[in-house]
Amino acid sequence: MFTTETLQKFAREVAKYPAGQQRSAVMACLALAQEEKGWLAPETIEAVAKYLELPPIAALEVATFYNMYDLKPVGKYKLTVCTNLPCALSGGYHAARYVQDKLGIAFGETTADGKFTLIEGECMGACGDAPVMLVNNRRMCGAMTPEQIDKLLEECK
Amino acid sequence: MAILGAIHPVLTAGLNGAVDNNSGWQLKDYVARGGYSVLKKILAEKTPPDEIITVIKASVLRGRGGAGFPTGLKWSFMPRSLPGDKYLVCNTDEGEPGTFKDRDLIRYNPHAVIEGMAIGAYAIGATRGYNYIHGEIWELYQRFEAALDEARAAGFIGQNIQGSGFGFELFAHHGYGAYICGEETALLESIEGKKGQPRFKPPFPASFGLYGKPTTINNTETFASIPFILKMGGEAFLNLGKPNNGGTKLFSVSGHVERPGNYEIPLGTPFAKLLEMCGGVRGGRKLKAVIPGGSSAPVLPADVILDATMDYDGISKAGSMLGSGAVIVMDETTCMVKALERLSYFYHEESCGQCTPCREGTGWLYQIVHRIENGAGRPDDLALLGDITANIMGRTVCALGDAAAMPVQSFIKHFRDEFAYHIEHKTCLVPKDVQWAGSGFHKAAEVR
Ligand SMILES: Cc1cc2nc3c(=O)[nH]c(=O)nc-3n(C[C@H](O)[C@H](O)[C@H](O)COP(=O)(O)O)c2cc1C
Ligand code: SF4
Ligand code: FES
Numbered sequence: 123m124f125t126t127e128t129l130q131k132f133a134r135e136v137a138k139y140p141a142g143q144q145r146s147a148v149m150a151c152l153a154l155a156q157e158e159k160g161w162l163a164p165e166t167i168e169a170v171a172k173y174l175e176l177p178p179i180a181a182l183e184v185a186t187f188y189n190m191y192d193l194k195p196v197g198k199y200k201l202t203v204c205t206n207l208p209c210a211l212s213g214g215y216h217a218a219r220y221v222q223d224k225l226g227i228a229f230g231e232t233t234a235d236g237k238f239t240l241i242e243g244e245c246m247g248a249c250g251d252a253p254v255m256l257v258n259n260r261r262m263c264g265a266m267t268p269e270q271i272d273k274l275l276e277e278c279k
Numbered sequence: 280m281a282i283l284g285a286i287h288p289v290l291t292a293g294l295n296g297a298v299d300n301n302s303g304w305q306l307k308d309y310v311a312r313g314g315y316s317v318l319k320k321i322l323a324e325k326t327p328p329d330e331i332i333t334v335i336k337a338s339v340l341r342g343r344g345g346a347g348f349p350t351g352l353k354w355s356f357m358p359r360s361l362p363g364d365k366y367l368v369c370n371t372d373e374g375e376p377g378t379f380k381d382r383d384l385i386r387y388n389p390h391a392v393i394e395g396m397a398i399g400a401y402a403i404g405a406t407r408g409y410n411y412i413h414g415e416i417w418e419l420y421q422r423f424e425a426a427l428d429e430a431r432a433a434g435f436i437g438q439n440i441q442g443s444g445f446g447f448e449l450f451a452h453h454g455y456g457a458y459i460c461g462e463e464t465a466l467l468e469s470i471e472g473k474k475g476q477p478r479f480k481p482p483f484p485a486s487f488g489l490y491g492k493p494t495t496i497n498n499t500e501t502f503a504s505i506p507f508i509l510k511m512g513g514e515a516f517l518n519l520g521k522p523n524n525g526g527t528k529l530f531s532v533s534g535h536v537e538r539p540g541n542y543e544i545p546l547g548t549p550f551a552k553l554l555e556m557c558g559g560v561r562g563g564r565k566l567k568a569v570i571p572g573g574s575s576a577p578v579l580p581a582d583v584i585l586d587a588t589m590d591y592d593g594i595s596k597a598g599s600m601l602g603s604g605a606v607i608v609m610d611e612t613t614c615m616v617k618a619l620e621r622l623s624y625f626y627h628e629e630s631c632g633q634c635t636p637c638r639e640g641t642g643w644l645y646q647i648v649h650r651i652e653n654g655a656g657r658p659d660d661l662a663l664l665g666d667i668t669a670n671i672m673g674r675t676v677c678a679l680g681d682a683a684a685m686p687v688q689s690f691i692k693h694f695r696d697e698f699a700y701h702i703e704h705k706t707c708l709v710p711k712d713v714q715w716a717g718s719g720f721h722k723a724a725e726v727r
Contacts, residue, residue, distance in 0.1 A: 138450040138451075138452070139450075140364070143471070143472075145471065149453065149469070176472075184473065189456030191455060191456075202415075206622075206625055207377075207574060207618055208376055208607050210718070211533070216715065216718055243415075244374070245625075246416070247416060249376070249533035250539040260418070
């Protein structure tokens with residue numbers, strides 16, 4: 123189900139916790155599984171549970187509780203735009219509107235070519251850099267003026 | 280972003296404004312700034328833990344995560360002599376809207392956090408610790424892991440630290456998007472691999488914490504302050520601030536200022552001075568309101584905040600809370616109804632759903648503020664909002680319920696006319712195009 127590299131990363135996470143507490147690694151393993159597969163299909167979640175010797179429901183509960191897990195397929199690039207108040211005061215809504223217009227999709231949608239998914243995000247702890255966007259849960263981009271947004275979308279091949 | 284200004288810097292001393300993302304954070308840099316000397320000294324001299332706690336108490340360091348609880352007192356609650364595992368946990372979940380200081384500490388001074396945690400572990404008798412890091416800052420989670428590797432290789436964490444016989448294992452745990460995990464017991468549940476739902480208290484973490492063992496939890500900035508306090512002495516740190524409000528603190532300033540960013544200033548500094556350091560209100564416009572301590576703190580109108588000092592007691596006297604030190608500045612282009620609508624949406628989204636008053640109440644608050652903002656408000660809506668907040672306050676497992684209610688109460692208290700105008704005229708007092716222009720987003724983005 124998972125590549126050797128992913129399995130090695132799983133093991134590294136499990137080792138962070140005391141013996142018998144491997145359940146603590148479920149968040150990290152789900153994140154790594156999502157990184158490998160693109161999203162968390164039911165069988166992926168089950169495989170993570172099996173690896174950690176947990177009932178599948180324990181992993182599913184976690185996958186549904188935390189916002190950054192994708193339980194449906196997403197585009198190659200998932201763009202999360204923060205529109206919480208501190209960002210909104212410095213253009214969060216505008217940046218969101220600008221990306222929506224450019225891609226022709228609303229929040230929660232994916233472009234027809236499967237390239238981009240757009241998500242409305244909550245505070246990312248980066249409000250001083252507003253407007254802020256997160257690419258694929260990993261790469262944080264700040265000061266997203268229209269020029270910067272154009273550049274980012276172009277880089278996403 | 281960066282550390283944009285400081286008065287008597289402690290946490291950010293020697294970082295030279297920390298404008299460059301990638302230098303100055305490594306172990307060699309921290310050691311060159313005098314780092315790890317306190318930990319080494321404590322271990323070499325076998326300083327009695329009580330002595331350390333006494334210094335922290337004398338410094339009147341108050342927890343930087345939001346509640347402002349005295350750190351020395353919290354540490355003294357740990358049942359140190361109880362046999363068995365004890366844990367030390369750092370809260371870098373930083374999800375309170377407006378707060379971005381812990382992120383910069385991890386970015387520029389991660390070893391101060393590690394040294395502070397190692398000292399804390401020694402003082403409370405913990406042998407294992409975790410730093411819970413906000414999901415959205417993956418790059419800084421990686422940096423913290425790199426710093427941990429360095430510290431481990433240099434023998435500042437791990438077994439038998441510096442040959443002293445004392446051992447402390449420290450790991451990073453990456454969150455994955457849940458504001459509620461900043462609440463300390465939700466955070467513990469999350470480390471245990473569960474949904475982040477707060478626990479009933481008591482029992483408090485000092486007796487029943489991570490995996491049911493005695494646990495102390497502090498904020499990132501709290502831990503980062505520890506080595507500096509022990510180096511300069513408790514009184515010296517206290518005297519940087521003012522009585523009952525020891526030391527300097529990082530303030531994250533966002534919104535309508537010329538230079539949003541982090542500023543380290545002594546507690547007790549006038550708000551007006553901080554505003555001046557940020558280059559003043561954006562475009563020289565007029566200040567309207569400030570949320571002084573993160574989105575959960577009551578909003579204060581301009582005239583009140585301009586007379587206040589930035590410390591726990593000063594902001595409390597002004598009618599709000601210093602919270603996490605997130606200062607959200609709003610100028611005259613802000614529609615207060617729209618601002619509150621966004622915050623209410625946030626609390627509704629992030630309620631863990633465990634208690635009915637919070638789960639249902641936050642939904643109602645959002646729906647009502649939303650309909651006022653969208654021209655469908657009803658004459659008795661403000662009274663209704665008051666009732667709902669009264670039914671949430673104090674009736675929930677954790678403080679998120681209160682955090683959702685306080686913005687609603689304070690926005691209506693101070694800006695009632697604006698809400699009434701919305702309900703009566705079905706539109707904003709501040710024209711939409713003025714609001715859009717106020718955000719400073721590029722002219723190229725069309726105003727719609
Ligand atoms: C809803 C909610 C969110 C919180 N978020 C954070 C947070 O992101 N970071 C933090 O340090 N404390 C947060 N806290 C406060 C913690 O529960 C806890 O008091 C704090 O981490 C203790 O550390 P300190 O004493 O050093 O401040 C939050 C509390 C609540 C109720
Ligand atoms: S107050 Fe809200 S967030 Fe806190 S435990 Fe209750 S439902 Fe969950
Ligand atoms: S409000 Fe957008 S990052 Fe904080």
